[in-house]
Amino acid sequence: xxxxxxxxxxxxxxxxxxxxxxxxxxxxxxxxxxxxxxxxxxxxxxxxxxxxxxxxxxxxxxxxxxxxxxxxxxxxxxxxxxxxxxxxxxxxxxxxxxxxxxxxxxxxxxxxxxxxxxxxxxxxxxxxxxxxxxxxxxxxxxxxxxxxxxxxxxxxxxxxxxxxxxxxxxxxxxxxxxxxxxxxxxxxxxxxxxxxxxxxxxxxxxxxxxxxxxxxxxxxxxxxxxxxxxxxxxxxxxxxxxxxxxxxxxxxxxxxxxxxxxxxxxxxxxxxxxxxxxxxxxxxxxxxxxxxxxxxxxxxxxxxx
Numbered sequence: 677x678x679x680x681x682x683x684x685x686x687x688x689x690x691x692x693x694x695x696x697x698x699x700x701x702x703x704x705x706x707x708x709x710x711x712x713x714x715x716x717x718x719x720x721x722x723x724x725x726x727x728x729x730x731x732x733x734x735x736x737x738x739x740x741x742x743x744x745x746x747x748x749x750x751x752x753x754x755x756x757x758x759x760x761x762x763x764x765x766x767x768x769x770x771x772x773x774x775x776x777x778x779x780x781x782x783x784x785x786x787x788x789x790x791x792x793x794x795x796x797x798x799x800x801x802x803x804x805x806x807x808x809x810x811x812x813x814x815x816x817x818x819x820x821x822x823x824x825x826x827x828x829x830x831x832x833x834x835x836x837x838x839x840x841x842x843x844x845x846x847x848x849x850x851x852x853x854x855x856x857x858x859x860x861x862x863x864x865x866x867x868x869x870x871x872x873x874x875x876x877x878x879x880x881x882x883x884x885x886x887x888x889x890x891x892x893x894x895x896x897x898x899x900x901x902x903x904x905x906x907x908x909x910x911x912x913x914x915x916x917x918x919x920x921x922x923x924x925x926x927x928x929x930x931x932x933x934x935x936x937x938x939x940x941x942x943x944x945x946x947x948x949x950x951x952x953x954x955x956x957x958x959x960x961x962x963x964x965x966x967x968x969x970x971x972x973x974x975x976x977x978x979x980x981x
Contacts, residue, residue: 681723683772690781691809693979696720702773702785702803704729704834707812707916709979714916716835716943726935727833727945730769731816734789734799736831737892737928737953738762740864742794744956746827753794760862765833767795773803782806788821797826799965811978818972820965828963829951831928832975835943836918839910843941844884844931847915850907851878853893853927857952864954865892881907884944889931892952896920896927906946907980914981923973924948926961948975 683699693709696717703724706717718724742753742763753763773785784804791798798821806813820826838844856876857865871877875887879897896904902922906929909915920927930945950973951961963971 680721682720685720686775686778686783688781688783688805688807690807693807695805695807695812697783697785697805698729699772699785701730701769701771702787702801703731703769704805704814704832707977710914710981712839712914713837714977714979716837716939724769726932726939727765727769728835730765730833731801731803732765732831732833732947732949733768733801733816733818733829734795734797734827735763735766735829735956736947736949736951737955738764738863739956740862740954744827746956747825751794751796762862762864763794766830767792768801776802777804781808791822797824798822799826799828811976813974813976815972815974817970818963818965819970820967823967825964825966827956828965828971829949829955829961830973831924831947831949833945833947834918834977835932835945836906836908836916836977837943838908838941839912839914842910844908844944845886845941846911847884847944848881848907848909849878849884849944850881850905851893851927851929852897852904852906853878854895854897855893857892857894859891859953863890865952868894884931887931888933889929890933892926892928892949894926894952896925898922908944908946909980912981917978917980918946918948918975919978920948920975921973923971924950924975926950926952928953948973
């Protein structure tokens with residue numbers, strides 16, 4: 677039997693919902709609840725294109741020229757987005773993760789990232805997925821297993837599904853960002869702009885229409901529990917929401933306009949991020965983990981309607 681590109685699949689079920697987590701990358705392949713797909717995911721024998729459902733560490737988004745300085749030393753990462761000469765979405769998307777705990781409604785996976793050119797640090801990552809009647813909860817913990825401090829950032833890349841035979845154009849979107857990061861042609865931030873009075877002020881909600889979004893946001897509005905919410909709702913009132921805790925002060929939204937035809941604007945990427953794009957180079961939002969130190973952040977998906 678041939679090997680599946682994403683290795684072993686880990687199905688979870690609870691309260692009539694089903695989720696599939698994959699071995700390679702420790703990512704999220706699918707989420708079905710109420711007889712519908714909440715995610716624009718991918719098939720069990722497919723590669724996750726465009727970051728679909730993947731965990732992004734030890735940095736999310738892009739690093740210009742793949743270069744950064746840490747504690748006085750210069751580092752060069754592989755240019756995994758060669759057309760733009762960027763390093764993109766970390767180093768663990770296509771490596772196998774090991775199961776450390778598993779039940780019918782939950783799974784935890786772990787990856788030890790060994791020191792390597794461009795990132796000469798020992799980083800242990802663990803991601804836990806837990807499905808319940810309230811939805812899916814995802815928690816990621818990073819631990820410095822080396823003997824020197826390391827730079828760390830992380831994100832996730834689910835695509836909320838617009839719905840059967842729908843585009844995101846047809847959906848209503850509520851998102852919490854008070855500030856949008858403007859970018860250059862390589863996707864690197866060049867400035868921060870308040871969303872007030874612009875088409876990107878999504879805090880009160882609007883129909884997406886022809887709005888093109890591929891931006892990071894910060895200054896996120898939060899509820900009394902400290903959670904920031906993104907809600908994508910079809911005309912029939914059904915949809916899904918992504919929440920992120922205080923460990924994720926940044927959010928990337930992407931309407932998928934540059935994706936191939938069948939995928940274009942069929943889902944909305946909602947990416948909780950611990951730091952903004954190009955963070956290893958600028959230092960903004962990068963977590964300094966001392967030897968033995970850990971950090972944890974959580975986000976989740978909730979069905980709507």
